[in-house]
Amino acid sequence: MKTRILGRTGLSVSEIAFGGVEIGMPYGLGAHEMPDEASAIQLLQKAVESGINFFDTARHYGESERLMGLAFQDIRDRVILATKCVHFKDEEGNIPAYPELKAIVRESLEESLKNLKTDYVDVFMVHYADMDILQNEDVARVFSEIQGEGHVKNIGVSVYKVEETAKAIQSGIWDAIQLPFNLMDQSHGDCFQYADEKGVGIIVRSVLMRGMLTERKFKMHKALKEVENHLEAYRAVAEVHFDNFPAYATKFALKHPQVSSVLVGIDKEEYLHASIRNLEGNALSNELFKESQQMKYPDPSFLNLAEWDRKGWL
Template identity: 30%
Template sequence: MEYRQLGKTGFKISEVSLGTWQLGSKWGDPFDENDAQNTLAAAYDAGVNFFDTADIYQDGLSERALATFIKDKRDKVFVSTKVGRKLDPHVASGYTPANITKFVEESLRNLDVDALDNVLLHCPPTAVYYTPEVFFTLDQLKKAGKIKNYGVSVERVEEAMKALDYDISAVEIIYNMFRLRPADRFFKMAQEQNVGIIARVPLASGLLSGKYTLDTAFGKADHRNFNRHGEAFDQGETFSGVDYATGVRAANELKERLRAGDHLAQMALRYILMADAVSTVIPGASKPEQISRNVAAADVPAFTPEQMAIVRDVYDKYIKDPVQYRW
């Protein structure tokens, strides 16, 4: 495992880390504490020292599972949590100083720490980025010692750019073979301000595993079944906003032209790490055995210029219109 600086936090984090949306469960399945602890242990043993979570993941169970796991490792790991999606409705006016403070204090209790390593606003509405009081509240919480760093998880590149107006330490953004736009301008801007980049949805909800077909069926509670067109939350989250059938065709072409065989997922993760601006990529895992497949990406050879060109060509052919112009 290699380690990269997470912006101005001063912390070096594993370049392949762990996103805990699925921790201890598959999409839609009940939470299993033993699976969660075993998965966290497998990640840590593989060199992972960065864990991404959120207060709404498994209704707080993800944060609490992490609390149990990091109890004797707090000086060895870095935990980033997200807040804001508890709001119902999830609207900009809900991002008040009182609500933000409440969410931070709840995460402090869930994670059983005195100060949160990093807090990200959880894909807030665009208007929040134009509400300085929200970020000034985070500044005050930092001064009070309740958080050490803060940033944003975003849906759109423009939101990430606007967030750079504030004293953020990190931006979590969708970046993968099907979502190339962040690298066009934003990555350079973030580097210039020493802001770390956490690459989320790295496999486009599994499309970039290369294992799905047009006949693949997803469970009733799986967002890949009910949110393909943004029925429940932003359409850009599920399959990175790519039409499913188009994504299957694009993934098959990538697998063939890159000669990926059964390793397209690892190659997709390695592609993300080709960007120096990226601090870490956060694939998820619901079982310990999935960890080894994820971290194997760190050992995949660097892409050649020819391979990089193949990714761009497939993107331009299948994905660019309309994804490039929406997110």
């Protein structure tokens, strides 16, 4: 397993990061059988044995933090842990004033440290930083102060929109950004060079678009016909040049030198081994890389799976 440096953090992270949501709670498209506690712990430890050293979790990921704590309590020095704070906006969507905000964030961190059985986390992130959060001086102040107290080595944000990524980089505050990026939706790629210049580490999620960029074919609503056509075009490329579709999708993301690690949701040993195998063989040629960039979906804002779900398209 190769490693890359996560921006100015200096952390050497594995190219594949273990996405911890699926061991902690039901997630993704279709039926999802949760691993039991013993199986989850064994899976996490096998990931370390296989060369993965970067693990992503969050307070909102059910049992994920607790399971990682149990798995890594004796090998903490071999893993890099990223977790996310609880959502702190109130029911009206307002951000609390500084004293309350700091209390919420501090309590969330303390709970994470307890669950993870550690006295520090390598990356502590805002769990979905929208523009309100990114423009809020109290949020920046709270996370910067907590970083200076020793239990948080680096701070970061998880975002959805390109303008959020650009704002987070421009602020100069955040050390790392977790963002969605894949063959279909390449919009955040416009910010990669800017992030590199500012020393901000890039962690990519949704590289398989919740399973759509795999051999698994979903029965798609008629409103998604154009999406289905795009998926099939990429699938045809994968069949010619790669062992499987996920290998194509993963290698495309990692072809970008500014990307430090690609998050993959893993809840079974077979998925662990498959994710590692996806790195084997040759990388994308420059020609195929450019072709893949040109094939991107023309309207990335339409690729909103949560919205599709609300409309009954999934």
